[in-house]
Amino acid sequence: MSYVSRFAEVGLHDRPHVGGKGGSLGELLRASLPVPPGFIVRTAAFELFLASVEAGWPVRERIASLDAEDLSALREHCAEVRRRLEEAPLPREVEEQIERAHGQLCASQRIAVAVRSSATTEDAADASFAGLQDTYLWVTDLDETLRRIRACWASLYSVESVSYRRKRNLPEHRVAMAVVVQCMVDARTAGVMFTRSPTTGDRSVVTIEGAWGLGSAVVGGEVTPDRWVLGKITGEIAVREISDKAIRHAPAAGGGVKAEPVAEASRRAPCLSDEELQTLRALARQIERHYGCPQDIEWAVDRVSGEVLLLQSRPETVWSAKEAAPVARAAQNPLAHVMSIFGGRK
Secondary structure (H helix, E strand, C coil): CCCEEEHHHCCHHHHHHHHHHHHHHHHHHHCCCCCCCEEEECHHHHHHHHHHHHCCCCHHHHHHCCCCCCHHHHHHHHHHHHHHHHHCCCCHHHHHHHHHHHHHHHCCCCCCEEEEEEECCCCCCCCCCCCCCCEEEEECCHHHHHHHHHHHHHHCCCHHHHHHHHHCCCCHHHCCEEEEEEECCCEEEEEEEECCCCCCCCCCEEEEEEEEECCHHHHCCCCCCEEEEEECCCCCEEEEECCCCCEEEEECCCCCEEEEECCHHHHCCCCCCHHHHHHHHHHHHHHHHHHCCCEEEEEEEECCCCCEEEEEEEECCHHHHHHCCCCCCCCCCCHHHHHHHHCCCC
């Protein structure tokens, strides 16, 4: 049984076994896009691990019986499940395959990795778990990687994640989690970009947001990022909003991430050059063409090499959902939509 796969071995069709994040990273790599190397601990490993825990304590049965509105019971049961999963030993065959993959990835060097959840229900077009499970950055050794993998699995039973599933009556037996282990990018700059406007839904533009350091500061809302809006085809920069970026996330000594102040000279300086913006725009177009739908993309610029790297791409859901129920037909003259409201008034 294979419990671990390299990115190059999987694609979107493997989502039931590697989750949304894992499948997407494999898909990006297959499309010859720049992705930091890594591997995926497959859902089969989670199932084997959970079965070993459930031999003495029925995890899924207890979670399935919870009332989504009973917050007290949710907190109590979720805390107990998480504790049991974080303390349980890994099945030996799973641990051996992870050790082998980690050794090949790091190749005897002290390379930090990100350990990221990849649930089978994450990043779907109709229901997204994105952000409900845990991510651990700058994990520096094998033992900590193994511990963080168990913690990722346990985060599938956070109060937020369980409440989400119970409110939507999602069957527990179908919920599983893979875990992505990926080489960290020592980012000079990082952020997100959208292949349509997140505010208006305009598909003719690419919106890019970024800040100094690791992207966790942007994703976590701890810094107001710089923002640009570019014509998707022309590359014309229609919007430049440069913010005061007082902090950045950087690697902490001994592992993990710390917030540190940004030098005064850099706080109000743009974190991306125009050339880098055009590189990101070109990548955004390539990714959207490959997937055939608007995308929400995480990226980083390596501090040493200056290379732009892709950390994740998922379907954009907000405006895509709105388009499923159009409120008005297109009109050649935009004023027609306004004038029709007042039709008949004199």
